[in-house]
Amino acid sequence: MSGQRSVRARKHIRKREAVSAGQGPRQARFYRAVLAKVPLPLRGLRSRLVVAFVLVATASALSTGAVAFREARTGVLQQSQDSVIRQFRTSVDAVAVETPVAPSLARLQKAVNQVFQANQSQGRRVLATYGSLRAYAPSADFDKLSPELRRSVDTKRAAVFQRVNDDGHPWLVVGMPVTYNSGEGTESKLSGLVMYLVVPQDTEQAYVEAMVSAIEHATLVALCLAVVLALLAASGVLRPVRALRGATRRMAEGHLGVRLAVNGSDELADLSRSFNHTAAALEESVAELRRLEAQARRFVADVSHELRTPLAAMSAVTDVLDEKALRLDEETSEALQLISEGTSRLSVLVNDLMEISRFDAGAVELNLDEIDLAESVQRTLASRGWQGRVETHLPRPGVLRTRVDPRRLDVVMANLIGNALRHGAPPVRVSMGVREERADVAWALIEVTDGGPGIAEEAMPHIFERFYKASTTRTRSESSGLGLAITAENVHLHGGRISAANLPGGGAAFTVELPLHRDTAAAADAGSAR
Numbered sequence: 001m002s003g004q005r006s007v008r009a010r011k012h013i014r015k016r017e018a019v020s021a022g023q024g025p026r027q028a029r030f031y032r033a034v035l036a037k038v039p040l041p042l043r044g045l046r047s048r049l050v051v052a053f054v055l056v057a058t059a060s061a062l063s064t065g066a067v068a069f070r071e072a073r074t075g076v077l078q079q080s081q082d083s084v085i086r087q088f089r090t091s092v093d094a095v096a097v098e099t100p101v102a103p104s105l106a107r108l109q110k111a112v113n114q115v116f117q118a119n120q121s122q123g124r125r126v127l128a129t130y131g132s133l134r135a136y137a138p139s140a141d142f143d144k145l146s147p148e149l150r151r152s153v154d155t156k157r158a159a160v161f162q163r164v165n166d167d168g169h170p171w172l173v174v175g176m177p178v179t180y181n182s183g184e185g186t187e188s189k190l191s192g193l194v195m196y197l198v199v200p201q202d203t204e205q206a207y208v209e210a211m212v213s214a215i216e217h218a219t220l221v222a223l224c225l226a227v228v229l230a231l232l233a234a235s236g237v238l239r240p241v242r243a244l245r246g247a248t249r250r251m252a253e254g255h256l257g258v259r260l261a262v263n264g265s266d267e268l269a270d271l272s273r274s275f276n277h278t279a280a281a282l283e284e285s286v287a288e289l290r291r292l293e294a295q296a297r298r299f300v301a302d303v304s305h306e307l308r309t310p311l312a313a314m315s316a317v318t319d320v321l322d323e324k325a326l327r328l329d330e331e332t333s334e335a336l337q338l339i340s341e342g343t344s345r346l347s348v349l350v351n352d353l354m355e356i357s358r359f360d361a362g363a364v365e366l367n368l369d370e371i372d373l374a375e376s377v378q379r380t381l382a383s384r385g386w387q388g389r390v391e392t393h394l395p396r397p398g399v400l401r402t403r404v405d406p407r408r409l410d411v412v413m414a415n416l417i418g419n420a421l422r423h424g425a426p427p428v429r430v431s432m433g434v435r436e437e438r439a440d441v442a443w444a445l446i447e448v449t450d451g452g453p454g455i456a457e458e459a460m461p462h463i464f465e466r467f468y469k470a471s472t473t474r475t476r477s478e479s480s481g482l483g484l485a486i487t488a489e490n491v492h493l494h495g496g497r498i499s500a501a502n503l504p505g506g507g508a509a510f511t512v513e514l515p516l517h518r519d520t521a522a523a524a525d526a527g528s529a530r
Contacts, residue, residue, distance in 0.1 A: 088174055127196040170200075212505045467481040
């Protein structure tokens, strides 16, 4: 039995945990939805501090005011009530000596007049009842008695009071039965005579309204003070936060030596110390990384430079041997071909490394010249023997001209077209056009496309990185993996942009955008229109 109970208990706990786990994400989504509806300026720390201070001050002022109002109102009304009842009882006792003799109407009216004279004040009224007899002072206008008060007076031997409101005017109605003793030591008995006193409470109401007004003014002052205190507190809290934000932005801009002034020993001071420690560690790590990176770049540049001289000699020798390869035996010829191809690839790699080293050292200079872009592309194709392998859709000569470095543009086009020929599939196309971005900004567009399998989605963000090869979708090549990185660097040197994408029908597309002058763009539009 105990085992069954433990199993049921575990099931109940798992069920409860599952319910709570389901409620957690729902509550989080609900809070996020509520927060999203709050205007952005109200989500700041300053606004939240002000709202919190105002809410606390409002709650404190209202609760304090409510307690003070209740106590003051009770005190004012209680004091007035006690005074009225005490004076009324004294005056009633003064005229009650003749009871329990049944009074006549004249004697009843006389008693009422005496009580009225003793309690005479503006607006007060007195009523005496004895059976069916009624006596009034100063007039018979007496409509403030409720049935409940009459029944209570008829059954009690003490004064009974009730507060009523008539057309916005408060009244205190006191009913006092007159009792007598038949002898010493006996219990008092009701004589049947009842005196009523109606007292206006306008003065007391004015006191209460004055208290309400004072409490409202005090609450308003408390709210204003709370806003001021909240702003001061927010300023004290946000000052180090703003300093931290500014330091973080400066660090993001590369100023790793920025530090915060630490004042005090609170949580914000601990945060500033943590930031300083983090900044110091980051500065040290970045300095070490930069040192290692500089050493690596210097090593690559030195190795590339040192390899150029023997590679030049090796290339010269392989060129001479290539001319004699046909007269050699088959094995020697194949070995010589392998050496020649390896030397050629090594030469390309060294040249690419030298080019990357110049980019990293900032030693690259542009030799700008105004050239015809279409003629430059045609020269690139002709110098490498690609005319029959590449389709061209170019404007007529002289239509699209701009200032570029001819050698670097040749490198850009050779890398993109050669990449399409090696890794893509026919047809390989080169097209050129103009795109106007604004009235004063236009771009020359050069697009190289192929009909191959395209670029894998996971490789797309890294396609222009150094030494990266998208070998999962394209045929593995023996290239250095630097061609597209060098291409991107050359395009950026001209203030241009380069992008890669996959075509809807298959194949890859590389687009180069070079800035055009306004008059050049107009001439290109006119040429294309003709």
